[in-house]
Amino acid sequence: MPLPYYVSPEQMMQDKAEYARKGIAKGKSIIVMEFAAGMLLVAENPSASLNKISEIYDRIAFAGAGKYSEFENLRKAGIRYADLKGYAYGREDVTAKSLANAYSQTIGNTFSEAMKPLEVEILVVEVAEEGLPNELYRLAFDGSIGDEKGFAAIGGQAEELRLYLKDKYEDGLDQTGALRLATRALEAATSAKVKPENLEVAILERGRTGRTFRRLSHEELQAILAGAD
Amino acid sequence: MPSFFDPYDVGSSFFDLLRQNRPDLVPQVQLKLEGISRAESQELMDAPRATTILALKYRDGVVIAGDRQATEGFQISSRRIEKVFKADDHSAIAIAGVAGPCIEMAKLFEVELVHYEKLEGMSLSLEGKANKLSQMVKANLPLAIQGLVVIPIFVGYDVRRGEGKIFKYDLTGGRYEETEYYATGSGGKEARSAMKKLYRPYMAEDDAIGVALEGLIDAAEEDVGTGGPDFVRGIFPTVKLVVTAGLHDVAEARIREACQAIVNLRANIQREAGADGETQAKRIK
Secondary structure (H helix, E strand, O other): OOOOOOOOHHHHHHHHHHHHHHHHHOOOOEEEEEEOOEEEEEEEOOOOOOOOEEEEEOOEEEEEEEOHHHHHHHHHHHHHHHHHHHHHOOHHHOOHHHHHHHHHHHHHHHHHHOOOOOOEEEEEEEOOOOOOOOEEEEEOOOOOEEEOOOEEEEOOOHHHHHHHHHHHOOOOOOHHHHHHHHHHHHHHHHOOOOOHHHEEEEEEEOOOOOOOEEEEOHHHHHHHHHOOO | OOOOOOOOOOOOOHHHHHHHHOHHHOOOOOOOOOOOOHHHHHHHHOOOEEOOEEEEEEOOEEEEEEOOOEEEOOEEEEOOOOOEEEEEOOEEEEEEEEHHHHHHHHHHHHHHHHHHHHHHOOOOOHHHHHHHHHHHHHHOHHHHHOOOOEEEEEEEEEOOOOEEEEEEEOOOOOEEEEOOEEEEOOOHHHHHHHHHHHOOOOOOHHHHHHHHHHHHHHHHHHOOOOOOOEOOOOEOOEEEEEEOOEEEEOOHHHHHHHHHHHHHHHHHHHHHHHHHHHHHHHHHO
């Protein structure tokens, strides 16, 4: 009987991480930013129907970068988790924190047990009621979870975007200001002009009751971004 | 080997998801396979019941309305119960029958529609929504036979075709589209009779609300289970409108005013009839 090759756990994890990083690096990026009246989600996405940003629950949204089929499955699982929880208990008992924890478990288990790790990076975003802090969680391909303040970026150019936004981001931006800053960051990271039709943008509006998630149409984007020049 | 398009996959339905993952939370659990005894059935019969609901079409869409009373045998169990619920931005559901399962079904139906919309990125067609509700009513059949009846009316605005629609249901999940108006529940017959006389196609909004309230007030006058407008406690029927722009509630002040107008009109007619009677009586003397 031939003996299987011995691979040290460290080596195996390293290989998996490298594989996942490579996969994610190929994809486009997403920025999530807090602004005065809520949370702004901006994704570079040439497709009008294959979404990277989605509504999960009344005040919670999801953004996924990397392999579409994989983050799409995570998105669906998130909606199912949230709706089941909200139906069994109450609507306000569905929180970004518990959802992010559930994601962390799933992605982490897949990373350590499956042959192929998930090539995804996701953001779980919750807009809080008036006067309370918003929540923003970043989940990496290995299930590690981070709590971000102000802004977060995932995807191929995540590092460049973070460096750019670190100096330029300020608290209390209005919606237009936040959207223009996010677009400028994407342009700086890719060193190319970003067209409104290649952007997927949604907001979670703090002041609304019930479902706070709203997508911005290409016309709205055009109107906001045209004033920037 | 991965299975492609697994037929047992729950897909985009919350109802199926619940059935598969949390069967304890599905409202349609059968109480007992062998049926229930007379005493048990009596016990169920005494559960709170929601009564009259109605819907009618008008120029801009559909009006859907319901009274606010729930009865428990010969007692009033609640004066302020809600029987008309928002299903999503362009549709609403009103429910008659045993209050507990009714409210549960309305809640489940609302989650069902939003769940589908979030997963698929677009909302169900009006036909699809009506059909899904039909399946939920059908799943309730074992309970209905044991006395826990749930009968909904579903209305919606078909944005793709630009018209409002009314769907009525029977116990078995049968779904029928109604072209003008419909009412059901314990006072449904009276409400239908009232609307039969007053309904005109393409009515204006105010007239349509008036006809709906006439129907409910007639039902309240004839049926013990239905609550009329209560000026003392300030409780009035629920009225919602489904139009192109979406679903919206009619403000309570407006309903109060319309109810007051109907009641005043009826009082005047009574007074005049009384006066006529007196003069006639004098003439005979």
